[in-house]
Amino acid sequence: MNKKQKQTLIRIIVSAAILITAHFIPVSGVPRLILYMIPYLIIGYDVLKKAFKGIINRQPMDESLLMCIATAGAIILGIFKDLSGETGDYVEAVAVMLFYQIGEWFQSVAVGKSRRNITELMDIRPDYANIETESGLEKVDPDEVEIGTLIYVQPGEKIPIDGIIESGSGSLDTAALTGESLPREVTEGNEVISGCINLTSPLKIRTTREFCDSTVSKILDLVENASSRKSRSENFITKFARVYTPAVVYSAIALALIPPLVRMLFMGLDPMWGSFLYRALSFLVISCPCALVVSIPLSFFAGIGGASHAGILIKGSNYLETLSEVDTVVFDKTGTLTKGTFEVDDIHHCPIDEKLLIEMAALAETASTHPISASLRKACDNELDRSRVSEIKELAGRGVTALVDGSKIAAGNTKLMSELNIDYTECPDDVGTIVHVSIDGTYAGHIVISDTLKPGSAEAIQRLKSCGIRRTVMLTGDEKKIAEKVAAELHVDEFHAGLLPSDKVDCVDRLIGEQAGKGKLAFVGDGINDAPVLSRADIGIAMGAMGSDAAIEAADVVLMDDDPLKIPEAIHIAKKCLRIVKENIVFAIGIKLICLLLSAFGIAGMWIAVFADVGVMVICVLNAVRALFTGSSK
C-alpha cells in the first residue's frame, strides 16, 4: 500500500465510524444534517474537488461528477423530506460515497498488487555486472559494460550480458527465460545468454553484446510494450465506454423528467418528482464503466505475464486474442518438429563390425564440413586420428574416396558406387540420407542418416487436436518420402514436401484462403529462413529463440526454448485469458443492465446501484488476475 492508499483507508474507517455513531445520536433538523455532513465531507472531499475541476476544465463526463450529483441529489431529497416534516435519509448519500471510495481503494490496491506480481514474474533484469579492476572485483551498471569486457558471474548471480564463457563451467538455471526447470550445462567456449542464473561455480564471461542488445533487455522491452498493442476486445471496451456513460446520463435525465410529466399531464396522478429523481440518481451511480475499463486490460496483462513466465513471449494483446482463435496450425518440419540435426539412424547390409564401418566412413569424410560427415563423426565413439587418412578426394555431389589404414574407402551415394563399378544394394525404405560404403572395392553396406523427431512432437500434435485445432499441416523442403514418414509418425493431417522457402509463403497463402469462418492460421517455425512465412501467417510462432534476433523480430509469439509442447500450452493460455475477458464483459454489462432496469422501476435503490458499480468491479478484477495462473501441466 502506498501513502495515498493508506490515507484513503484511514478516511474510510474514520467516516464509517462517524456514520455509525451519528445513527445513535438523537438530534434532528439542521444539527442532524450537519452531523451527517461531517463523514460525507471526510470521505468525499476529493471527489467533490475533482468534479469541480472537471467542470472548470470542461471534462464534465467523469465519474466523480456523477457521484457528486447522485449523492448531493440524495442529500437534497433528504432536506426536502425534513422540511415537509418527515425524517430525511442522509445515511444513504454518505454510504454511497463511502462504498464508492472503498471500491476505488480496493481497485487501486488490487491493480497495484497484480502489477507487482506480474512484474516480479518478469523480473529478469540484472542489476549489476562484476568486472575486474585494479582494486579487485567491482559491481558496475550493466549499461556501462563494453563489448569484449570480461565479466565475472558468481554462483547465485544472474548473467547480466550475453557472452561466451572464457573459463569455468557449471550449470545454469534458465527457468526465468524458458520456463524449463532442468538446468543447462555449460562449459568453456559456450555461448551464454543474459538472464540465466549461474547455479554452481564462478564463470568468467567475455561479453559479445552491449546490455541494451542483450537477450534480457530485448525480452523485457518486448513484454513491457506488449500491452500497448491493443486487442479488439480492448478497443471495443474503449468505444463502449465512450457511448455507455453519456447514454446512461441522458437516460437518467429522461427518467427524472418524463415519467413524472406523463403522470401529471396525461394520467392525472401525483407526479412523484422525488421518487423518480431518486431513481435517476441511482442510474448515475451505475453509469461508471470502470469494471470493464479496468479488468479487460488487466486480464490481458496478466495473461501475457503468465505466458512469459512459462517461456512464451506474446508480443501484444492482439496476438493473444488471435492465438485463442487459431484452428489451423502449420509447422515447418526441420528444427520445429524435428531436431534439425542429422544423426546416424541405422546401418544395413554390413558384413563387418558396424562400429568399424562408421569409423571408416567418418575417417574418409574427416576433412568435410558437410552436416552428414559431422553426424558420422558424432556417431563414432573413438577419437579420430587424422594421420590414418590420406589421399582424400571429394567428389562433389557424389561423396569421397580416401585411403584409410591402407584400405581404399569410398563413401557416398549410389552415383559414386556405380562410377566405381561396385555392386550396391538399394535401401528399400530410405527416408534419410544414405551413405554407401565400400572397402577396397567391395560393398560394405550403407549407413542411414536422418533427422530425428523431437521427443515432444507427437504429443504436441495430439494435444493441439484435443484443444480444438481442426487442421495440422507440415511444410518441408525435404523429399516427399521423408515427409510422408514423419507425417505418419506424428499424425499430422496433411503435408507439403519439396518446398523452397518462397513456396512456403505461397502454400501458407493458399491455406489461409481455404480457412473457413473466422478461424486463424498459425505458422510455427524456427525463425531461420522462414521470416516471410512467419509474418504472412495470421500469427507467427518462432521457437528456440534464445539469442536469435531474427526470430524475435519476425514472430508474433516467441517460444524461448524449442520444446514443441509449448505450442499447445500457448494456445491454452490464450484461450483461458480470452475466456476470462469474455466472462468479465458479459458479467459486468449484464449486471449493470439488470441493475439499471431494477432502479428504473424503483425496485433497486442506491445501495444496489453501488454494488453494481463497485462490487462488479471487484469481482471482475479478481477474475482478471486468474489469467496470471497459466495452469501449465508442470
Next chain:
Amino acid sequence: MKKSYKIDVDCANCAAKMEEATKKTDGVKDAVVNFMMLKMNVEFDDGADPKEVMPRVLANCKKVEDDCEIFL
C-alpha cells in the same frame, strides 16, 4: 524520436484520457500510455524538442485528469 516516461495514474480510464490528451498536444506524433507498466511512450514530431513539448503534455494531462503525474 521516441521517448519513454514513467507515469503515475490511478485508473485505466484516466490513463486512456491521458493518452488522448497527449496525442492532441502539438509536437507529439503519437503516444501510447501503458497503464499496467505505468509507462508512457511518446513519439515526437521531427524537429520537436521533448524538453519543450513534455511540460505542455503534462499540462494537458492535468487538465483531463487532475490526479496524474509524468516523471520528466
